[in-house]
Every structure is written in structure tokens, then in C-alpha cells.
Amino acid sequence: MYTLVLGNRNLSSWSLRPYLAMRATGAPFDEVTIQLDQPDSKAAILKHSPAGKVPVLKITESGRTTTVWDSLAICETLAERHPEARLWPEHAAARAEARATAAEMHSGFPDVREQLTMNFARRLPKPELREATKAQIARIIEAWEHALGRHNGEFLFEHFSIADCMYAPVVSRFLTYGIETPPIKTYCERMMALPAMQDWMTAAKAEVEKGWE
Numbered sequence: 001m002y003t004l005v006l007g008n009r010n011l012s013s014w015s016l017r018p019y020l021a022m023r024a025t026g027a028p029f030d031e032v033t034i035q036l037d038q039p040d041s042k043a044a045i046l047k048h049s050p051a052g053k054v055p056v057l058k059i060t061e062s063g064r065t066t067t068v069w070d071s072l073a074i075c076e077t078l079a080e081r082h083p084e085a086r087l088w089p090e091h092a093a094a095r096a097e098a099r100a101t102a103a104e105m106h107s108g109f110p111d112v113r114e115q116l117t118m119n120f121a122r123r124l125p126k127p128e129l130r131e132a133t134k135a136q137i138a139r140i141i142e143a144w145e146h147a148l149g150r151h152n153g154e155f156l157f158e159h160f161s162i163a164d165c166m167y168a169p170v171v172s173r174f175l176t177y178g179i180e181t182p183p184i185k186t187y188c189e190r191m192m193a194l195p196a197m198q199d200w201m202t203a204a205k206a207e208v209e210k211g212w213e
């Protein structure tokens with residue numbers, strides 16, 4: 001019933017987010033992988049979504065396919081369809097904060113995204129960080145510490161939620177570029193140990209080995 005269209009595991013941070021949410025539902029799904037930055041990539045994506053970007057979720061029910069594009073919209077759709085997965089916190093106040101935290105990532109931190117591009121399977125030297133990048137890293141750590149401290153849980157909002165999905169690529173970026181994260185080290189380790197993150201790593205390594213960028 002579900003098909004998730006994804007970009008490169010090693011590079012596509014936007015793909016990782018709904019993949020984690022999909023895995024958290026426990027629902028079966030098919031995966032389609034489109035290698036990005038190839039001459040035919042755009043045409044391949046457009047076969048699945050008029051927006052021309054991955055990720056895309058296709059839901060086929062009663063002979064009709066609904067297409068959902070954009071990582072956050074896919075996560076929201078999965079949360080709505082799988083309430084048992086508790087992809088948002090139950091408590092309204094925590095849910096509001098989790099949404100704000102997820103949205104802040106979805107629309108923000110441009111310098112982190114640009115200077116520390118996701119390269120999931122690789123370990124790379126840390127570039128000379130701009131002041132804006134440093135400030136955004138500090139803000140991310142502040143948001144994580146706030147959430148972890150306030151909800152006293154293993155994940156940002158007690159149990160695994162869309163907020164964790166949205167920041168999973170940042171966890172991997174910190175690891176790739178050796179960004180020291182003592183206050184939230186345990187959280188990063190817990191995220192990387194998730195079976196879905198491990199599976200993503202296996203696939204990302206396989207891409208790197210076969211020469212995908």
C-alpha cells in the first residue's frame with residue numbers, strides 16, 4: 001500500500017526523515033531509490049511527483065494512489081494514519097513544542113545544511129565554520145537540551161517522534177564532521193543505534209562502495 005521514493009541514502013537528508021517515520025509505524029512499504037544529480041534524475045522523480053523532489057510517499061488504496069511530497073507532510077500523514085506509532089507526543093503542550101522544534105529544522109539552519117552537508121557513511125574533516133553556522137549549531141544543541149531535559153526521556157519528546165526524525169540528519173552530520181557534542185552525546189548515540197538508522201548506514205555504505213557520490 002505504501003511506496004516511499006527516496007534519494008541517495010548517503011546524501012539525501014530529506015529522504016532520511018520520512019524513512020525513519022515510516023519505519024516507526026511498523027507498516028510494510030516498498031522503496032524506490034532515485035540516484036540524484038544524474039542527467040535523468042529529475043525525469044525519474046517527476047514520474048512520481050509533480051513537485052520534482054524526493055522524498056515522495058505514494059499511498060495506494062482501493063485502486064487509487066495518493067501522492068504526498070515534502071518530508072514534513074509525509075511525516076504528518078503517517079502520524080495521522082498510524083496513531084499507535086505515537087509519532088507526535090500525546091500531551092498537547094509537548095506536541096506543540098515538538099511541532100515547533102520539527103518546523104524550526106524544516107525551515108531553518110541554512111548554514112548548517114550548506115557547510116555540513118549530509119554524508120552519512122563518510123567521516124570528513126570539519127570545515128572552517130562560519131559564525132552563522134556556529135550559532136545555528138549552538139541553537140540546535142540548545143533546543144535538544146531543552147527538550148531532553150524537560151521531557152526527561154530517551155528521545156527529544158520522551159518517546160521517538162517526528163522531532164527526532166527531523167534532526168536525525170543533524171546527528172549524522174555531527175558524527176561525519178566530528179562536531180563535539182558532549183551535552184547531548186548520549187542522545188546522538190541512541191539515535192545512531194536505532195535499527196532504522198543502522199539499516200540506512202548499511203545502504204549508504206553500499207552506495208559509497210559502488211561509487212555513488
Ligand SMILES: N[C@@H](CCC(=O)N[C@@H](CS)C(=O)NCC(=O)O)C(=O)O
Pocket residue numbers: 007011012013014015036041042052053054055069070071072
Ligand atoms: N522541502 C523538501 C526538500 C526536498 C529536497 O530538496 N529534496 C532534494 C534531495 S535531498 C531533491 O529532490 N533534489 C533533486 C532535485 O531538486 O532535482 C522536503 O522537505 O522534502
